Amino acid sequence: MLRFWNARTMRGLTSPSIDRGWRSIFTLLAAFTSLFAFFFNYYSFAVLYNHLIVVYRQIDHNQTAEASANSSSWVEPGLCSHDDNLGGITAWIGSICMVLLGALSPVSAYLCRPLGYRMVIMIGSLLFGLGMSLTAAVTTSPWQGVLLYGVLGGVGGAFIYAPALSLIPLHFDKHLSLASGIAISACFLGPTVGSPISQAVVDRFDSGGLAILYGLLGLLSFGTAILIRPSLRATEATSEATPEATPEATNGALAMFTSAKENPRVIVWIFVMACEFFLLLITIVHMIRHAECSLQLDTTSSSLLLTYLNLSTALGSVITGLVGRRVKSPIYLQMSLMIISGSLAVFFPLYNSYVLLAIFSVLFGLTVSMAGLMPFVISFIMGARLAPHGVFLMTFVTGILAPLGPPLAGWMYDLFGNYQYSFVVTGLVVVLTATVEIGLEAVFQRKRNRREKETQDETIIETAFHDSIVNIRETSL
Template sequence: MVQGEATPQISRVQDKGWAWVVLGATMVVHGLTLGFPSCIGVFFKDLQRDFHASNSETSWFPSIMTAVLHAGGPLCSILVERFGCRMTVMLGGLLSGVGMVASSFSQSIIQLYLTAGFITGLGTCFSFQAGVTVLGYYFVRQRALANALASTGVSIGFTLWPLLSQYLLDEMGWRNTFFMLGGVMLHCCVCGAVMRPVRTKQPDPSLKSSHGHLAEDTHLSNGNTLSHEVHRSKCDTCIQTLQKYLAFDVFCKNKGYRIYTIGIAWMVMGFVLPMIYLVPYAVLNGVEERKASLLISIIGFINIFMRPMAGLLSGLKIFTGRRIYIVSVAAAFNGLSNLIIAISAEYSAFVIYCVVYSISMSVLGALIFQVLMDVVEMDRFSSALGLFTIVESITILIGPPLAGLLVDLTGHFSYVFYTSSFFMVTAAMFMGFSFCTMETKKKLTESHKPTPEDPSRGRYTEVPTELEPEKNGSPAVVYVTSI
């Protein structure tokens, strides 16, 4: 392809035509992947009974799945660069389906950790994050709208997965249900197939790889020089790869990013607990199984409407520079809502809890990564997101098993929701007070400098989330994920 031909090809598909087909496929992928863990609580008691496992042992299965879903981001980015979004989404769908089908034959809870936990979690990660990435190629002017519409797929998944899972569980048992769900997950391959790659500007073929020059030059040198140069090249490549996908340097230098990463990592230890333990807790308190699974669907249904609304309202000028405080208030609100069913286990209390929980969850889902864009420069956002999701996945992994261990020791499910409240409220206080203190110190420092060289230096300010297209017409890709 002659250099310069890509520009009209790109402009033909951006924000119109086939781009909306890709958006529809991405919505389905969101529902199949990020919405899938919402149905795990439906199988909790059956798995616990058949494998003779404790609450802590059983909760490792959804913990591993959700942790891998978040932690696989850097590996997914490498696959996208090497094979493209289309192949990565299809590979993810294949892994998800194979993992769930294999889990239907599991003879121990350990095997379930590997199949439904690790393999399915990795597959959902590949499909989800590559599906979001492809929107960056197909949408430029309407990218915010596209991401908002795609995220509604998660809410639809939250609504439908528990109902479907409960129906199949009642009809054919958990093993046959897992087998059927594996077939459903294979639909990610169909969605990936419609994500046709957008042709971008090709590099100049006259430019040779620096590694090629290195190999050619060092071939003429002596053996010691060759070994030294190759070793140094490998070290440099390793450091560059870490900086590209894991922003350790940003974590050390950017105080706002450091506070936010630690606060969210602490918060999610409590945030994921209700989605796993709500159904078994309701069943334990005499709620019929179908009515218990309907509680998760209520949360998802409200999310369908509340999440886009929260995203639109947060974009108002009055909230500019204050989104971190909205997230902190929503986290505290979410944590305190757990006290509703910790105190009362009536079904009406469960319904009220789901409504309150869903509203705060919608705000967190809409803003958690938007705030990350506010505190990190966009040219380092993808690498900052990689480190952010890996740290987040560690606490997601250990949170539910620790809560399960608490239930095994005390015999009271209500302690799970007290624990969730503790993590959510303390994380909200940490983030809110830390950012407030940081801004106050910066203002005091600047007030003592009558003529500062750069008044905005070091302050928590909004970073533009819209990137201008490059001069050659290629859109800049923004990596965005959502809860």
């Protein structure tokens, strides 16, 4: 047991100052609030998505009807039409935001060194609040939404998401699994209340109300970021860095790539996670529209589906955070939940009633809660000191691949008039990739067990040799 503790200490996984005091608690609170505010907006994008489609169609219709005798009458073009290709184009507003959130991860990683995590998150909070408020208030076409929500909000998101998550491995060790679950739960607690609140605001106050709401959330994230404190682990890593130190400890923006080069195991895991987020984003963005158009549900009931999904995911993230530390390999737990979530998506065409769709939302949310283990799994694969670089790399890769899901699903709806093909195909991909990852983890687990056994055998031999020398000396005396 003592050897195991010393080995973990030498790898940089433990520190007597980690998990203690107000530094870690305040930083976790700030990370939680920043993620809550950002994803209140982003994962509630389905509400804004539906609202923007109707607004853009109203504008196009009225511009076309100006020359006719009926131009003075207000005609509601509706949400469920798919003959103008607005479904796919409008979905790019949110996807560009997520693409930039990932693509700019090297930039945010670089800025966290000279400016610090606190300043980077504060800047990001102002940018995303401004971009999303302007989108709700002034956009009249999808391309304006892409520039404001997608570009400006995406830059702000890049300065919030990865820095907030990478703070967790720097401040926690013994309770890293639970802290990871709590932090990730904010990504789903935000939209749990965000979807119904956004829907109520847009129903009563239209676009202006949404603009004010998004601006206030940006200010909330900005204010709580002040609580972020410097990590003693990061301070120790900086003080230990020498010109001969590994690139991961000193290389700034490129650290996430150099660390992945020495830890290729994490690259495969990140790709599998990108497939899961591909499916998750399709569900979050398009499920409300599916409920309204295919099942003919009202907007309130439809938006509650996202509440069920996000609430169950938030609760599940905390539960998996508690369980993750107690399993031999958290990757097995993650991939098992992924297989279940993919299987649920494969049977999506069977959910032809509100009750079945609600059950799907809850079960899918509970299985997607495996996302709560992400910082913990990265630390499990790479070690705690390199885990922040792994978080930035994960954000980079998933941010490039996963956002392709909503536009593709929107275009498939424009083509076929339903979302069934999107869920079935993506669900099969998730099941396949998660199964392959389980097989790879079994191989790596056997290698780890072999190395541990060899280490134990060497220790036994060294101990026996030392004891024999002592016995010979005692005998000679």
